[in-house]
Amino acid sequence: xxxxxxxxxxxxxxxxxxxxxxxxxxxxxxxxxxxxxxxxxxxxxxxxxxxxxxxxxxxxxxxxxxxxxxxxxxxxxxxxxxxxxxxxxxxxxxxxxxxxxxxxxxxxxxxxxxxx
Amino acid sequence: xxxxxxxxxxxxxxxxxxxxxxxxxxxxxxxxxxxxxxxxxxxxxxxxxxxxxxxxxxxxxxxxxxxxxxxxxxxxxxxxxxxxxxxxxxxxxxxxxxxxxxxxxxxxxxxxx
Numbered sequence: 001x002x003x004x005x006x007x008x009x010x011x012x013x014x015x016x017x018x019x020x021x022x023x024x025x026x027x028x029x030x031x032x033x034x035x036x037x038x039x040x041x042x043x044x045x046x047x048x049x050x051x052x053x054x055x056x057x058x059x060x061x062x063x064x065x066x067x068x069x070x071x072x073x074x075x076x077x078x079x080x081x082x083x084x085x086x087x088x089x090x091x092x093x094x095x096x097x098x099x100x101x102x103x104x105x106x107x108x109x110x111x112x113x114x115x116x
Numbered sequence: 117x118x119x120x121x122x123x124x125x126x127x128x129x130x131x132x133x134x135x136x137x138x139x140x141x142x143x144x145x146x147x148x149x150x151x152x153x154x155x156x157x158x159x160x161x162x163x164x165x166x167x168x169x170x171x172x173x174x175x176x177x178x179x180x181x182x183x184x185x186x187x188x189x190x191x192x193x194x195x196x197x198x199x200x201x202x203x204x205x206x207x208x209x210x211x212x213x214x215x216x217x218x219x220x221x222x223x224x225x226x227x228x229x
Contacts, residue, residue, distance in 0.1 A: 107158050109157075
């Protein structure tokens, strides 16, 4: 079975709210994690990544949190906008590198819907 | 610099026919990865190729599926004698080297009727 999964298949928020998307992973050997955004009809787009030696990383409007104790990963989106509506996937990489190779394992995704 | 180009974007095949999916990596990228995505599912790794070499095909079904990445031209994912269960979106990603960020194409949506 998959080693990466998500808690909720859908998340609905109002424009301007903060969004939190969660992901649980089961492989304790995973040392690199990536969040992707996939809009309808498009390929996955890299959002942000984090290595296992960190517990938090911030980007522009996005923050990724990693809790290795409970094997949990989350993506926080600040001031969510309608353009953020998409499916969000977490993925883990066993080799510690951001590459879409054999070790990149995807979860099933959370659909984020942002209403105005 | 154009992104990863996949064609066709949509492909319809009857059961038993062959499907050929093409992927042109970004300029300067010699590493290509193919993934399959079923509706409402994540991406499943299929195969990893470098120019003229298959590096890892652990995600490829043992029969009917093959992939190549010739010295010249795009990478090809070939599915022989398609069945309805092959209907999915097939994504290609490329990177310039191992450990570098990989970029995805727009995908080919295969429908088997």
